[in-house]
Structure formats: structure tokens, C-alpha cells
Amino acid sequence: MTELLSLRFLHIVRRNYLVWRKLFVPSLLGNLADPLIWLVGFGVGLGALLPRIEGLPYLAFLASGMIGYTTMYSASFEALYSAFARLHTQRTWEGILYAPMTVRDVVLGEWTWAALKGVASGAAILAVAYALGLVDGWRPLAVLPVILLVGLAFSGMALVVTALARSYDFFVYYFTLLITPMMLISGVFFPADSLPSGVRVAASLLPLAHATELARGFTVGQALTRPAVNVAVLVAYALAGVLLATWLLRRRLMK
Amino acid sequence: MLTVENLRKRYGSQEVVRGVTFRVAEGECFGLLGPNGAGKTTTLKCILGLTEPSAGRIELAGYPVPQAARQARYRVGVVPQFDNLDPDFTVRENLVVFGRYFGLRTADVLARVPALLEFAGLAEKADARIETLSGGMKRRLTLARALVNDPQVLFMDEPTTGLDPQARHLIWDRLKRLVADGKTLVLTTHFMDEAERLCDRVGIMDNGQIIALDAPQALIARSIEPQVVEVYGEGVQRWVEKHGRTLAQRVEFTGETAFCYCQDAAAILDSLESWPALKALRRAANLEDVFIKLTGRDIRD
Numbered sequence: 426m427t428e429l430l431s432l433r434f435l436h437i438v439r440r441n442y443l444v445w446r447k448l449f450v451p452s453l454l455g456n457l458a459d460p461l462i463w464l465v466g467f468g469v470g471l472g473a474l475l476p477r478i479e480g481l482p483y484l485a486f487l488a489s490g491m492i493g494y495t496t497m498y499s500a501s502f503e504a505l506y507s508a509f510a511r512l513h514t515q516r517t518w519e520g521i522l523y524a525p526m527t528v529r530d531v532v533l534g535e536w537t538w539a540a541l542k543g544v545a546s547g548a549a550i551l552a553v554a555y556a557l558g559l560v561d562g563w564r565p566l567a568v569l570p571v572i573l574l575v576g577l578a579f580s581g582m583a584l585v586v587t588a589l590a591r592s593y594d595f596f597v598y599y600f601t602l603l604i605t606p607m608m609l610i611s612g613v614f615f616p617a618d619s620l621p622s623g624v625r626v627a628a629s630l631l632p633l634a635h636a637t638e639l640a641r642g643f644t645v646g647q648a649l650t651r652p653a654v655n656v657a658v659l660v661a662y663a664l665a666g667v668l669l670a671t672w673l674l675r676r677r678l679m680k
Numbered sequence: 681m682l683t684v685e686n687l688r689k690r691y692g693s694q695e696v697v698r699g700v701t702f703r704v705a706e707g708e709c710f711g712l713l714g715p716n717g718a719g720k721t722t723t724l725k726c727i728l729g730l731t732e733p734s735a736g737r738i739e740l741a742g743y744p745v746p747q748a749a750r751q752a753r754y755r756v757g758v759v760p761q762f763d764n765l766d767p768d769f770t771v772r773e774n775l776v777v778f779g780r781y782f783g784l785r786t787a788d789v790l791a792r793v794p795a796l797l798e799f800a801g802l803a804e805k806a807d808a809r810i811e812t813l814s815g816g817m818k819r820r821l822t823l824a825r826a827l828v829n830d831p832q833v834l835f836m837d838e839p840t841t842g843l844d845p846q847a848r849h850l851i852w853d854r855l856k857r858l859v860a861d862g863k864t865l866v867l868t869t870h871f872m873d874e875a876e877r878l879c880d881r882v883g884i885m886d887n888g889q890i891i892a893l894d895a896p897q898a899l900i901a902r903s904i905e906p907q908v909v910e911v912y913g914e915g916v917q918r919w920v921e922k923h924g925r926t927l928a929q930r931v932e933f934t935g936e937t938a939f940c941y942c943q944d945a946a947a948i949l950d951s952l953e954s955w956p957a958l959k960a961l962r963r964a965a966n967l968e969d970v971f972i973k974l975t976g977r978d979i980r981d
Contacts, residue, residue: 447768523826
């Protein structure tokens with residue numbers, strides 16, 4: 426039981442944080458500038474042509490959708506490319522296991538860290554939304570714990586892929602075959618209602634639609650129609666991901 | 681300090697460790713020797729709890745492994761065959777971050793860093809980036825990193841593979857100092873001179889089993905003739921057939937060189953006087969001769 430509750434994984438989070446801190450300025454600029462360019466370019470340009478969508482100006486619709494999407498992207502990227510570097514290229518995890526650390530500690534640490542990076546990126550979108558006057562007041566801040574859950578769901582999934590990967594090329598399939606189609610059917614850039622019902626069911630089985638609905642509900646006040654389902658799906662992906670990744674990485678590292 | 685009994689490790693249908701038994705006493709330097717694929721690295725991984733043995737019993741620093749491997753690793757340092765220093769950190773940061781994995785406080789590790797870097801000959805390099813270090817410096821930093829928790833026992837997998845002679849001698853010097861300080865050392869190597877120089881006792885592994893286990897000098901005295909004459913040059917085959925086989929106890933060929941093992945080299949050297957085309961090198965038998973006698977001359981890939 427004490428083993429189950431051990432906080433040793435925080436050493437891993439701290440290690441990754443120390444590396445990130447060295448690249449703090451470019452990383453933060455990227456986190457802020459990238460969504461700003463997207464939002465302003467896409468939202469203002471396209472938004473001028475569009476009517477209100479689901480009762481929202483297009484820019485507000487887009488910004489609230491992008492909070493979940495950006496969290497997903499950032500957490501996935503970290504748990505794929507950066508984690509694979511530490512697993513394979515740099516053998517960082519192998520070194521950590523010479524110390525009194527376990528595979529479980531490594532996976533929990535990476536899972537948490539990638540989720541936190543996702544939160545940082547999602548929060549940057551929120552900051553931009555505040556700056557553009559798309560959201561106001563305190564309520565939108567309640568989206569932060571929600572995107573932590575979004576980050577945990579996607580970093581868990583990505584760690585499973587990393588545990589199976591033989592090279593970086595593998596991740597291209599994950600983005601092309603899963604992340605990009607999911608983005609298109611999950612109501613991030615346009616409402617999913619107009620899509621065929623089969624596609625809508627598929628979207629409901631994937632985590633991004635739920636992340637998008639929750640983010641819109643908390644930030645721009647759109648009514649939440651199924652908040653318990655939204656949370657349950659994200660929790661399920663997060664837990665299934667981290668457990669499967671731990672099992673797979675134990676097999677890979679302890680052979 | 682370390683007990684290994686009847687250790688076995690199977691991968692699928694292949695058993696790479698087949699009943700290995702040995703003990704290492706506190707303060708001893710023990711070498712595990714063997715050709716590539718003999719099972720040395722797998723044995724080390726089992727001992728450290730980094731893979732599950734198929735059978736056998738291991739006790740490391742008073743803890744049963746793999747059951748309490750994590751607790752045992754608090755008392756253990758590891759220098760791997762391939763460097764896995766953290767390239768995102770400086771030399772000092774590598775030590776501090778690694779120390780934290782042992783639950784050490786940052787201030788406590790920082791206080792130890794100067795002594796560790798001094799020991800590793802990296803005192804000037806505390807703020808250097810890893811990519812600027814030479815191969816020898818990286819290996820020494822890995823050694824310093826393995827000492828960050830002041831371990832009782834240090835495991836080194838091929839500690840000097842890939843290093844130039846100067847760098848090897850520096851590593852050997854440091855390892856001798858550690859043994860003098862009372863640390864227990866377990867190393868794998870396929871450099872016999874390294875084992876002969878450093879190890880109090882060696883175990884020679886082949887095909888997953890220990891086939892000889894003793895002090896290097898005792899193994900040499902017990903297993904092999906004391907003198908060797910290496911003979912090579914035009915006509916060496918004819919000389920061996922005419923004289924070599926009768927004058928030496930044993931003759932072996934590697935390529936065009938005849939290794940003549942004997943009690944006394946004088947007769948062989950006399951006979952070679954009348955074969956001016958042949959060159960000869962006379963030397964005392966060493967651990968490498970024992971190793972090759974026991975494991976054969978075939979190439980292992």
C-alpha cells in the first residue's frame with residue numbers, strides 16, 4: 426500500500442521540469458505565440474465570414490475549442506517524442522532504474538509531467554482568450570482542473586504508443602490516423618452536429634469531443650448536456666492509458 | 681555482500697544464464713569474465729533486480745532480489761556499458777538530479793559534488809555540458825554518478841570498453857582507490873589484463889555457466905603451463921611439425937601464429953636459432969591464455 430501511494434514519481438516530474446526551465450523563454454513564447462497567430466489569423470479572417478455558431482461569435486467558439494485541442498496536442502507530443510528520447514535515444518529511464526526507482530515511478534512521473542505541459546499550453550490559450558476579451562470573470566479558470574484531466578487522458582494514450590514504438594516514425598501514424606481525424610470530428614473548429622450519426626458516435630467514444638464540450642462549458646458558458654459522461658470518458662482513457670503503459674514498459678525495460 | 685545461487689534466466693526457449701553460483705565478500709573486487717553472449721550482462725541485470733530471474737536465489741547487500749531489489753539499490757552504484765548521462769544537464773546537475781532519485785536532499789548532494797568531481801578528475805568541468813566531454817570524461821562522470829549515494833557495492837559493466845589507454849589507466853587507478861577505501865566491486869570485462877590487474881577473484885563464464893572461479897594467479901598456475909612462446913613467420917607450420925610439438929607441452933594456432941605453451945622456454949628458443957625466418961616472443965602465461973584455453977579460440981558474435 427505504501428508502495429502504491431509513493432510520491433517518488435515526483436523526482437521524475439522535477440527532472441523534466443528542470444530541463445524545461447532551461448528552455449523556458451522560447452517554450453513560453455511558443456506556447457503563447459502559436460495559438461495567438463492561429464486564433465487571430467483563423468478566427469478573425471474566417472470569423473468575419475461566418476455567422477454566430479451555437480450562439481457564439483466564431484472567435485469565441487474557436488478559442489474555447491482550442492483550449493482542449495491544444496492541451497491534447499502538447500501532452501501527446503511530450504509523451505511521444507520527448508518521452509521516447511528519454512526511453513530510447515538518451516536511455517535516461519534506464520539510468521533512473523539503477524537508483525531505487527521503479528518502472529511505475531517513471532511512468533507516473535512522465536504521465537503527470539506530460540499532462541502538466543498540456544495544462545500549460547491550454548492555459549496559454551485561455552490567457553490569449555482573456556486578452557482578446559473572449560472570456561471574462563473568474564469562472565473560466567475552473568477549466569484548469571478539467572484540462573489537467575484532458576492532459577492525463579492524452580498523455581496516458583501517448584505513453585502506450587511510446588511503449589510500443591521502435592522509432593520516431595511510428596508517431597506519425599498516431600497523429601495521422603488518430604489525432605488529426607479525431608480533431609476534425611470532435612467539434613473543435615466547427616460543430617459536430619452536422620456530421621453523419623456514425624461519425625458522431627465515433628467522436629463520443631474518443632476523448633477529444635468530451636474535452637471540447639467541457640472546455641466550452643467552463644469558458645464561454647455553453648450549456649453542458651452530459652458533464653458526467655464527459656468526465657467519465659476522460660478518466661477512463663487516463664487510467665487505461667497509464668495502466669497499460671506501465672505494463673508495456675515494464676515488459677520492455679525489465680527484459 | 682552478494683550471493684548468487686543457481687541463477688537461471690530464460691528468454692523463450694533460450695536459456696542464457698544456466699545455473700550460476702558465486703559469492704562476493706565485502707571489500708572484494710570480483711570480475712565476471714566471458715566472451716560476448718556468455719551471459720555476463722544478463723547476470724548483472726538479475727542481480728540488480730532489473731529483470732526477473734527464471735530461477736535461483738540472489739541476496740544483495742542483505743536484501744533478497746528481486747523481492748527487495750529497490751531497497752538493495754539504495755546501497756548500490758551502477759556504471760553501465762553504454763553511457764546514459766543526462767544530455768540536457770551539466771556535469772553538476774547530472775549528479776544532483778541523480779542523487780535525488782535516492783531521496784537525497786539537494787543541499788546534501790551539492791556538498792558532495794566537489795569531492796566526487798575531484799575523484800573523477802572533473803573538478804574544472806562542473807558546469808560543462810555533457811556533449812563537450814570526451815569518452816573518458818563521460819565514463820568517469822558515470823562513475824562519480826554511481827558514487828553519489830556512497831554505495832557499499834559498485835557494479836561496472838565493461839568499465840573501460842572504448843577508452844584509450846590513458847583513460848583506461850585513470851579508471852583503473854580510481855577503481856583501486858575505491859577498493860582501498862573498502863568498497864566492494866563487481867565488474868564484467870572481456871579485457872583479461874584488466875581483470876588480472878584489478879580483481880581479487882574472477883569467474884569465467886561461457887554459455888551461461890561459470891566454468892572457472894578463483895584468484896587470477898591461482899587460475900593461471902592451475903590451468904596452464906607457466907611459459908608461452910609465440911612463434912610466427914615464413915615456415916612456422918613446418919617448424920611446429922618438426923620441433924614445436926615435441927618441445928612444447930601444447931601448441932595452438934591463431935591465424936599464422938603458433939602459441940607454444942611449455943614449462944621451460946629455453947629448448948624452444950634454442951631450436952628457433954636455426955630458423956632465422958621465424959620471429960618469437962617469449963612471455964609468462966597470463967589470464968588471457970587461461971581464458972582462451974577454457975573458452976576456445978572461436979570468434980563469438
